[in-house]
Amino acid sequence: MESAIDWHATKAMLEWQLEMGVDEAILDQPLDRFAIDAAAREAAQAQRGRTATATAAPTAPHPVEQVDPVAVAQAAARSATDLDALRAALGAYEHCDLRKGARNLVFSDGIAGAPVMIVGEAPGRDEDREGRPFVGRAGQLLDRMLEAIGLSRTESVYITNVLPWRPPQNRDPLPAEIAMMQPFLRRHIALAQPRLLVVTGNHACKALLGRTGITRLRGQWTEAEGLPAIPMLHPAYLLRNPGAKREAWADLLALKARLRNG
Structure with missing residues (x-):
């Protein structure tokens, strides 16, 4: 009740002052309104600066881990203790x-532990469809070549490729692709334990030698992965260049002689 009386009394006093002509409140001390305006402007500018800084400050990006595909391949190949584990x-x-566009992983064919291991380049259409290396026209020619010196993939030869997946449109393997597959190929040779290697084609020579x-390297015995190795013309090349079959026959005879002489 007392507060209500005070409110009405105060209102009446203000109304009386207005009637007397009072239009501005007078404080005990002078009020510098220019200083108030300047302080307000400074505060507004400071707030805008803080907002702009917060907006412009970049968010620290999460560090992206860089993966070395070759190092990953080396670790994976090294961990494989047998051929089944290497395939996995x-x-x-x-x-x-390459795996994204391939139908099948083309790992190997023939007899693991055979004295001769043939390393080709990459699967073609037929190999990609069947999941085995050298099964197309080039593979059929390879079988006839081996048979001519008493070898076969069912008894005395083991076969693989540098790349286990078919490149699009049978294009040449890229250097980065060969580099990624080299650790697996080296481990493959170590686990298969052949007596000697036949390296067919330029890309296989690049990977192993x-x-x-x-055409310059073929027929010259060298060493790869600690084993005797002979580069030979790829059967697909012989299909395109039948005149080169004479050189291929000479290389096959050299292979036969090396096997016979130990």
């Missing part, structure tokens, strides 16, 4: 884009 490691390897120029 290749199947689980996710850093080679670090050199290209198959």
Whole structure:
């Protein structure tokens, strides 16, 4: 009740002052309104500066882990203790884009532990469809070549490729693709334990010998992965260039002689 009386009394006093002509409140001390306006402007500017800084400040990006596909391949290949484990490691390897467009992983054919291991380049259409290396026209020619010197993939030869997946449109393997597959190929040779290697084509020579120029390299015994190795013309090349079959026959005879002489 007392507060209500005070409110009405105060209102009446203000109304009386207005009637007397009072139009501005006078404080005990002078009020510098210019200073108030300047302080308000400074506060507004400071607030805008803080807002702009917060907006412009970049958010620290999360560090992206850089993966080395070759290092991953080396670790995966090294962990494989047998050929089945190596095949599984290749199947689980996710850093080679060739796998996305291939139907099958083409791992090997023939007899593991055979004295001769043939290393080709990459699967073609027929190999991709069947999941085995050298099964198309080039593979049929290879079988006849081996038979001519008493060898066969069912008894005395083991076969693989540098790449286990078919490149699009049968294009040449890229250097990065070969580099990723090299650790698996080296481990493959170590686990298969052949007596000697037949390296067919330029890309296989690049992967195992670090050199290209198959027409110059062919027929010359060298060493790869600690084993005797002979570069030979790829059967697909012989299909395109039948005149080169004479050189291929000479290389086959050299292979036969090396096997006979130990």
